[in-house]
Amino acid sequence: MQSIDQLIEGSLKGEKLSTSRLISLVERGNKHAPYVLEKIFPHSGEAYYIGVTGPPGAGKSTAVDRLIARLCKNNFSVGVIAVDPSSPFTGGALLGDRVRMHVKHDKMDVFIRSMGSDRVMGGLSRTTKEASRILDASGKQVIIVETVGVGQSELDIAEATDTVIVILTPESGDSIQIMKAGLMEIADIFVVNKADRPGAKDISLSIQGMLDRSLRKRDWTPPIFLTTASLNKGIDELYEGIWSHSRYLQQDSMLEKRRRTQFKLELRNRIESEFSHILWQDIIEEKNIDNLVQEIWARKIDPQNAARRIMGELIEELPGWLQRGG
Amino acid sequence: MLKEREENTCLFSEEHVKLIKEQYEDWFDNNLREADRELSDKYFTQSGIPIKLIYTPADIEDVRYSEDIGFSGLPPYLRGVYPNMYRGRLFTLRQLAGLGAPEDCNERVRYLLDHGATGVNILFDLPTIRGYNSDDPEAEGNVGQCGAAVDSIWDIDAFFEGIDLGAVSSSVVTHLPSTSLVIPGMYFAVAEQRGTALTQLAGTCQNDFIMETCVGSGYEILPPAVSFRMQCDVVEWICKNVPRWNPISYNGYNLREAGTDAVTEVGIAIANAIATSEELIKRGMSFDEFGPRMSFFWDLHNDFFEEVAKCRASRKVWYKIAKERFGAQNTKSMLMRYHVQTAGQTLPATEPLNNIARSAIQGLAAVFGGCQSLHLDSFDEAYSAPTEEAALVSLRSQQIIQAETGVVNTVDPLAGSYYVEYLTDEMVKRIFNYVEKIEGLGGLLSAVEGGWLHREIANYNNEYQKKIESGEMKIVGVNFMEADQADVAPIKVFEYPETFSRQKAKLERLRKERNDQKLKESMDILREKCHTDENLYPYCLDAVKNLSTLGEIEEIFREEYGLWAFPLL
Amino acid sequence: MDRKIKVVIAKLGLDIHWRGVYLVAQYLKEAGMDVVYLGNKFPAEIVEAAIEEDADVVGLSSLCGNHLALGPMVVDMLKEKGLNNVKVFLGGVIPLDHAKRLEGIYGIHRVYLPETPMQTIVDEISESVRDAA
Incomplete structure (x- = not known):
């Protein structure tokens, strides 16, 4: 087995196996993960990050496959993180994105990694971020993060990438569904895939309508591209659309601002999660909680005031706790 | 036409049925053990129809003899498509041939014809089925395995060397519409070269877009709409040009082998026949122009009576659809003709000789069902395409059914069995319901595009496996009366390691000898025609005659239409 | 080591029988594994995927006679790329003597013939990873 330092060194040189093993370490929350990230981070930041999301069956992986081919044709090296949902019951996942991805490894510099959505210690957004930084540091110039847009993951993707592409199809249902899914807010680019099917025009009109009615002030109006990814139709336009968003972000240091905002958010999230980790591991004792539950059950106190009481005690005790060295 | 009667023609009078019902209640309550009464509704057929302990006239009280059952050779054709059935013409004994290079197959075909086979099913290796040349990198490891390698018209010529194409009935098991555009064309071109007119040729090609997209599919295939259009192109062109050829065989078989049930098997095939008919009518053909040439392909599975x-039932369903929905005038358009193969899925690798019994019993059910053409799977099915010994045993089993058992001496001998008539009636209803369900999904093509059928297959498959693992479904020697592993008989498997080099050499010679200019012209036209509504058949035929390879034509399709992603994941 | 097992699973070459391998994939998923499903792929692509996914196990399915040609290639290429720890399982329609050769000289960890209960496959894959850890 190679040492962690050898893996880091190998990965920074672009060795696939080392990169792959480093990703596994952060995925599993291995004890060496912080060290790996510390060493890797200074080498990241060069790549451009693209997020791809949308409902199941929208053709995301096919679209990503065509984008990979397009990027490689222009001599970009590409890293892909493809996230599929895990079973809530067993934790297992069937990760099928590679079925649709065809990489000619002798001609294309591509690294694809599949992840189950609950594989991750500390949330999807954290692991995809860390894994994409490892790919970034290993020399990939474009990173694509693909997730199924159901629930939280599409919001995560907006916090981790520079350009977010939301892929829908004529079957994606009425506009309300799209609104509900929170996809409208995060999209920098809309794609209506399977555009050769009836209803493609309707859905692009309804997206347009929603954008027009949206109260949010926009400097960037998300374009809507019609594609049939399986036939490689509309991919060139989409490709150009990504770079035109990228050029837009270059103005007035907008990319920098976006990434700074993302770092700030990430930092906050990390503080929160570190804090809650400490809170539950080291500070609050389970039996105190159980005692409070007993009081709540007896209707002596309500949950909200119980929480306040415990926080009050905590704040009083905190200085002493910190002095004792935590 | 038969004389018609005004009054009720139910099999049994109302009063009689009433009496039988009362007697049944009495019998049930007073003669059965507690356990039998409790278990009375816990038995099911393979497709989930509850089975009673006993059937009586009360279970078929609504069945009318003349309208619902009738006579063989008359509507609704439930009892058979010909009046005299097997007295007039025994079912065709079809045997599979195809392993290695076409030259090897030629030997096998002659062997089978010499031993009394009256038709030949030609199987292809995977590269051929999926439209790749033998020397394509994609074909690696599969050339000549599980079927014959066919790359060009030369191979079809070699396959049938010394065999009179005007005298043999060939089933060209192409599976996919995209290759059905090409391989039967090679056969037609060879026949023409030998001076046999297209009008003399008899045979079938399988040509089913469900095979291409759902059942025997890889993960990337031509899009369903393209595959469906090709399926219709094949039917249209062949009906107009090769009148004795069945241009389509709606393949319920492989769908059933995928773990689905009898209702799904027939329902999907009929839904496909409906979709095809509608498309061809849209193209300006009348139903009676192609109806007589539609054929079906059933799987004869383990559940004996349900299979019968x-x-x-399938004959009756098709009759009603042809007559009532499409207004068929020609009687031949209303007859469902089908080929039956016994269920390979039921033949385990463990204790393979047991499979001789399984196939024979299934074959018997097929004959009770009134098939026109039968193939019995060989006992070594689980290992490979059949060896010569195994193929002969299954041919002999069919001949035993024909010559020794006497079951062919009268028409539809199980008719009138309360159970069989009840099941038949139930199957008719269930098949119609299933077809309706598919139409509710926007038709078969939409159901395929949306991944519905893939999910359906995966679910059935999962259930099937669970039934086996839980022991609910018993397989002798496997999970019931388990065989001692040491007893597993090693079976000889055919290997043709030299096929690849032979095919490769032939392809090299072909590429040298053919006229590049003429080939390029026909290929350019084909490429252009892909984007029009014109029938692709004549353009493929032209390319084949100019010595295009199968792989080259298929590559044009793949490039022009793109590949469709498997909708399951 | 209690961590999720990662399996890369593929149909070898052109094979068209998708249901068996899909069924196995589902059972492995139900057993809590992460199953990267490749569809139909050739040895070089399978090995590349095993590298990128850091697979513990590679599962191959072959029902049409390409097992002897392509199966051992996967084993050899994995070794060549330094993935000595990855175990290769192969299932499908395979003559008994071929199965013995594949498990013997060709270095396939286990060969599964038809009628193998799914639970056996799940258990043996789990064990092989546990033993390696």
């Missing part, structure tokens, strides 16, 4: 009922 399925075969009988």
Whole structure:
């Protein structure tokens, strides 16, 4: 087995196996993960990050496959993180994105990694971020993060990438569904895939309508591209659309601002999660909680005031706790 | 036409049925053990129809003899498509041939014809089925395995060397519409070169877009709409040009082998026949122009009586659809003709000789069902395409059914069995319901595009496996009366390691000898025609005659239409 | 080591029988594994995927006679790329003597013939990873 330092060194040189093993370490929350990230981070930041999301069956992986081919044709090296949902019951996942991805490894510099959505210690957004930084540091110039847009993951993707592409199809249902899914807010680019099917025009009109009615002030109006990814139709336009968003972000240091905002958010999230980790591991004792539950059950106190009481005690005790060295 | 009667023609009078019902209650309450009464509704057929302990006239009280059952050779054709059935013409004994290079197959075909086979099913290796040349990197490891390698018209010529194409009935098991545009064309071109007119040729090609997209599919295939259009192109062109050829065989078989049930098997095939008919009518053909040439392909599975009922029911369903929905005038358009193969899925690798019994019993059910053409799977099915010994045993089993058992001496001998008539009636209803369900999904093409059928297959498959693992479904020697592993008989498997080099050498010679200019012209036209509504058949035929390879034509399709992603994941 | 097992699973070459391998994939998923499903792929692509996914196990399915040609290639290429720890399982329609050769000289960890209960496959894959850890 190679040492962690050898893996880091190998990965920074672009060795696939080392990169792959480093990703596994952060995925599993291995004890060496912080060290790996510390060493890797200074080498990241060069790549451009693209997020791809949308409902199941929208053709995301096919679209990503065509984008990979397009990027490689222009001599970009590409890293892909493809996230599929895990079973809530067993934790297992069937990760099928590679079925649709065809990489000619002798001609294309591509690294694809599949992840189950609950594989991750500390949330999807954290692991995809860390894994994409490892790919970034290993020399990939474009990173694509693909997730199924159901629930939280599409919001995560907006916090981790520079350009977010939301892929829908004529079957994606009425506009309300799209609104509900929170996809409208995060999209920098809309794609209506399977555009050769009836209803493609309707859905692009309804997206347009929603954008027009949206109260949010926009400097960037998300374009809507019609594609049939399986036939490689509309991919060139989409490709150009990504770079035109990228050029837009270059103005007035907008990319920098976006990434700074993302770092700030990430930092906050990390503080929160570190804090809650400490809170539950080291500070609050389970039996105190159980005692409070007993009081709540007896209707002596309500949950909200119980929480306040415990926080009050905590704040009083905190200085002493910190002095004792935590 | 038969004389018609005004009054009720139910099999049994109302009063009689009433009496039988009362007697049944009495019998049930007073003669059965507690356990039998409790278990009375816990038995099911393979497709989930509850089975009673006993059937009586009360279970078929609504069945009318003349309208619902009738006579062989008359509507609704439940009892058979010909009046005299097997007295007039025994079912065709079809045997599979195809392993290695076409030259090897030629030997096998002659062997089978010499031993009394009256038709030949030609199987292809995977590269051929999926439209790749033998020397394509994609074909690696599969050339000549599980079927014959066919790359060009030369191979079809070699396959049938010394065999009179005007005298043999060939089933060209192409599976996919995209290759059905090409391989039967090679056969037609060879026939023409030998001076046999297209009008003399008899045979079938399988040509089913469900095979291409759902069942025997890889993960990337031509899009369903393209595959469906090709399926219709093949039917249209062949009906107009090769009148004795069946241009389509709606393949319920492989769908069933995928773990689905009898209702799904027939329902999907009929839904496909409906979709095809509608498309061809849209193209300006009348139903009677292609109706007589539609054929079907059923799987004869383990559940003996349900399978007999399925075969009988399918004829009636098709008759009603042809007559009532499409207004068929020609009687031949209303007859469902089908080929039956016994269920390979039921033949385990463990204790393979047991499979001789399984196939024979299934074959018997097929004959009770009234098939026109039968193939019995060989006992070594689980290992490979059949060896010569195994193929002969299954041919002999069919001949035993024909010559020794006497079951062919009268028409539809199980008719009138309360159970069989009940099941038949139930199958008819269930098949119609299933077809309706598919139409509710926007038709078969939409159901395929949306991944519905893939999910359906995966679910069935999962259930099937669970039934086996839980022991609910018993397989002798496997999970019931388990075999001692040491007893597993090693079976000889055919290997043709030299096929690849032979095919490769032939392809090299072909590429040298053919006229590049003429080939390029026909290929350019084909490429252009892909984007029009014109029938692709004549353009493929032209390319084949100019010594295009199968792989080259298929590559044009793949490039022009793109590949469709498997909708399951 | 209690961590999720990662399996890369593929149909070898052109094979068209998708249901068996899909069924196995589902059972492995139900057993809590992460199953990267490749569809139909050739040895070089399978090995590349095993590298990128850091697979513990590679599962191959072959029902049409390409097992002897392509199966051992996967084993050899994995070794060549330094993935000595990855175990290769192969299932499908395979003559008994071929299965013995594949498990013997060709270095396939286990060969599964038809009628193998799914639970056996799940258990043996789990064990092989546990033993390696």
